[in-house]
Amino acid sequence: MPATRPRPLSPHLQIYRPQLTSVLSIFHRATGLLLVPGTLLLSLWVILLALGEGSFSCISLFVEHLIGRLLLLAWLFSLYYHLCNGIRHLAWDLGYGYAIGVVYRSGFVVVVTALGLTLATAFWA
Template sequence: MSNADLKSNRPLSPHLQIYRLTLTMAMSIVHRITGGALYFGTILLAIWLIAAASGPGAFDVVNAIYGSIIGRLILFGYTWALIHHMFGGIRHFIFDLGKGFEPAERETFVRIHLIASIVLTILLWIIGFVVA
């Protein structure tokens, strides 16, 4: 049997066109993206800590950058990514316990996960502005 015959007899895997994108699938993708984004956000945190240790001049510069509109948007996104990723980890922990595999349960977990991450991020920022 030639190599070409072996390839032609293989079963075809479903392609992306066959699958309907569900909220659970989208949240899994977003969980991976937020995990990658946390690396860059942690670099921002490290820069802020190094500036604080370097003295008031460096700290003021970094605070001015992070306090700008763009800086605050980036920090807001980092906060959401951190909280979203945390709730994703909790959801996966529940899956590891053998719970939440029914379609209705998965959809409920995903909706709670998404709403809770948004609400908690906004709540933390409101508290941050009130305290500061």
């Protein structure tokens, strides 16, 4: 029997309403991906520091610039968010926090904690 109207196999992004749980899950994966190049650049920064003042001064100019500071701040937030959400996932692995209310509250706590840690680190330095 031929179908009169083709139906989508999965929800389309234009009609799908994102939920907090799906957004935080996607954001966890995205921050994990962003941590890789950021960590490589941070490693390069430390290597240049070990090579001497001349090598280190070129990358210090970038870090002292507004764009460099914003990228470093974004990397810090990615690190703290990924860390806090990883702790949340460990609690789920132990069987805690599956109730929908707890999921939403813990997601809120993860975001607020990551923001707080990022700001604390930024103003501490």
